[in-house]
Amino acid sequence: MPTNHISTDETEQAHDVVRHGRLSGTRNADIASLLSSMEADRYIASHDVRVDIAHLLMLADCSITSRPHAQKLMRELIQLYDEGVPQSVFNPAYEDIHAGIESHIIAMIGMDSGGRLHVARSRNDEVATCLRLYARSAALAQIESLLALRLLLLELAQEHLQTIMPGFTHLQHAQPTTLAHHMLAYEQMFARDTNRLLCAYEHINASPLGAAAFASTGYPIDREQTSRDLGFQTIVENSMDAVSSRDFACELLSADTILEMHISRLCEELIIWNSGLTRFVELDDAYCSTSSIMPQKKNPDVAELLRSRTGTLLGAFTSAITIMKALPLTYNRDLQDLNPHLFSGTKHIARDLRLLAGMLQTAKFQKERMHAQAGEGYSTATGLADYLVCVYDIPFREAHNIIGRAVRADSLQLQTLDLAAQEITGHTLSEKGLTKEEIDRVLDPAYSVSSRSNFGGPAPSAVKQALKHRKEIVKQHSTEFFALSQNVSRAEETLIEKARQFIQENKENHAEHKTD
Numbered sequence: 001m002p003t004n005h006i007s008t009d010e011t012e013q014a015h016d017v018v019r020h021g022r023l024s025g026t027r028n029a030d031i032a033s034l035l036s037s038m039e040a041d042r043y044i045a046s047h048d049v050r051v052d053i054a055h056l057l058m059l060a061d062c063s064i065t066s067r068p069h070a071q072k073l074m075r076e077l078i079q080l081y082d083e084g085v086p087q088s089v090f091n092p093a094y095e096d097i098h099a100g101i102e103s104h105i106i107a108m109i110g111m112d113s114g115g116r117l118h119v120a121r122s123r124n125d126e127v128a129t130c131l132r133l134y135a136r137s138a139a140l141a142q143i144e145s146l147l148a149l150r151l152l153l154l155e156l157a158q159e160h161l162q163t164i165m166p167g168f169t170h171l172q173h174a175q176p177t178t179l180a181h182h183m184l185a186y187e188q189m190f191a192r193d194t195n196r197l198l199c200a201y202e203h204i205n206a207s208p209l210g211a212a213a214f215a216s217t218g219y220p221i222d223r224e225q226t227s228r229d230l231g232f233q234t235i236v237e238n239s240m241d242a243v244s245s246r247d248f249a250c251e252l253l254s255a256d257t258i259l260e261m262h263i264s265r266l267c268e269e270l271i272i273w274n275s276g277l278t279r280f281v282e283l284d285d286a287y288c289s290t291s292s293i294m295p296q297k298k299n300p301d302v303a304e305l306l307r308s309r310t311g312t313l314l315g316a317f318t319s320a321i322t323i324m325k326a327l328p329l330t331y332n333r334d335l336q337d338l339n340p341h342l343f344s345g346t347k348h349i350a351r352d353l354r355l356l357a358g359m360l361q362t363a364k365f366q367k368e369r370m371h372a373q374a375g376e377g378y379s380t381a382t383g384l385a386d387y388l389v390c391v392y393d394i395p396f397r398e399a400h401n402i403i404g405r406a407v408r409a410d411s412l413q414l415q416t417l418d419l420a421a422q423e424i425t426g427h428t429l430s431e432k433g434l435t436k437e438e439i440d441r442v443l444d445p446a447y448s449v450s451s452r453s454n455f456g457g458p459a460p461s462a463v464k465q466a467l468k469h470r471k472e473i474v475k476q477h478s479t480e481f482f483a484l485s486q487n488v489s490r491a492e493e494t495l496i497e498k499a500r501q502f503i504q505e506n507k508e509n510h511a512e513h514k515t516d
């Protein structure tokens with residue numbers, strides 16, 4: 001049975017320019033497969049090309065690499081940018097994408113120019129930079145999807161201000177609330193998730209490039225320039241920290257783990273609401289699967305898979321942080337093993353958020369059934385106790401006991417309440433003036449909800465206020481997101497424009513030269 005997909009032939013065919021000076025012989029497939037990060041490096045290949053372009057422009061501007069060589073190199077890099085990194089580069093016989101691209105370039109334009117790209121840097125600062133570029137775009141895509149989901153939750157809340165439903169504690173009918181209030185609870189959680197991602201983003205968005213292996217370099221490089229050209233907000237100042245820290249990745253994975261935890265809670269509720277036990281919601285067919293044997297089945301598989309994703313994320317986060325734990329400074333190859341966890345943990349988060357939004361948007365909420373269940377299990381009994389406190393000046397604990405005793409007798413009729421009050425206090429409630437009409441009014445779930453109009457409560461008046469406030473916060477987050485993503489895309493456009501001009505200059509100078 002083949003132990004991996006690298007054939008010895010392939011391994012031998014690829015000429016890894018990094019290895020062959022210091023090391024002799026060939027590696028067998030097992031060694032190559034352990035050493036190579038090529039498979040995971042697919043996630044950073046396009047970022048690596050941009051890092052190369054920024055680095056090369058800086059080398060030329062700082063007169064570290066002469067223009068003719070730099071321009072030759074740039075032509076190759078722009079081709080990789082425009083056409084993508086060719087399949088042949090993704091040969092796991094190369095230790096990584098950096099060695100693969102460098103080997104490819106040298107094969108294309110020869111050692112004299114091709115061998116001048118990897119000066120004044122190391123793969124250590126190179127990969128750290130690529131990972132930050134990857135993490136930056138992953139975080140932005142996630143924030144964008146979070147904002148869309150939050151807007152949808154606000155719309156649902158607006159639509160369901162009056163949709164009364166049971167609220168649960170211990171998964172038992174507890175007190176009535178509204179679907180709007182319930183949706184806003186999740187919107188708040190997702191707002192904190194957005195905040196966590198924005199904070200993580202700040203730590204991600206710093207350039208390690210120029211740290212070289214770890215001890216910087218003697219070449220007169222310009223770290224400011226590469227940082228700016230790659231759209232980073234700042235520079236990771238200490239060169240040892242720059243190459244060896246991955247807390248930015250752990251932070252993103254941790255924010256994503258918490259985010260998936262929230263997704264899983266909402267999905268769990270959708271699963272319960274969609275089940276025959278409550279039938280509060282009907283999920284759209286697109287988000288369901290059926291059974292291969294039970295023809296009647298319509299199962300909430302998308303919600304279930306989204307619920308399970310928290311496990312995947314926690315696994316990725318735990319792996320990443322455990323790999324980092326106790327690693328001495330600076331670069332150690334263990335760091336490479338963290339990368340696949342960063343990719344596998346983060347790559348589907350934006351998709352998950354889109355799926356959740358789509359599932360909610362197409363779900364049919366069974367308002368009548370929700371309303372009918374809102375008063376189940378004596379869910380408005382607290383309101384009755386409060387009423388006895390406020391109108392009849394009964395101490396809360398006494399009211400709580402009277403009503404508890406009546407519930408034990410399975411009735412909140414005036415007669416039962418009187419009996420309970422008589423037993424506990426020696427007086428009936430009718431004596432104090434309590435009537436059946438008052439009891440009926442107070443026990444109505446709609447009354448219960450509308451009486452809870454404090455800040456943050458479920459009363460439609462309070463939820464309307466909350467909605468205004470929440471819309472403001474989404475707006476602020478959107479503005480922040482928009483500015484960040486503009487910065488990133490502008491930086492990329494500017495960098496590529498600069499690189500194209502750099503090649504162009506060559507042609508013009510050349511043309512001038514010829515006419516001279």
Ligand code: ARG
Pocket residue numbers: 037095096097123124127331333335336339
């Ligand atoms: N592929 C490596 C990584 O992902 C970067 C290469 C650094 N290798 C080295 N031996 N210093 O971490």
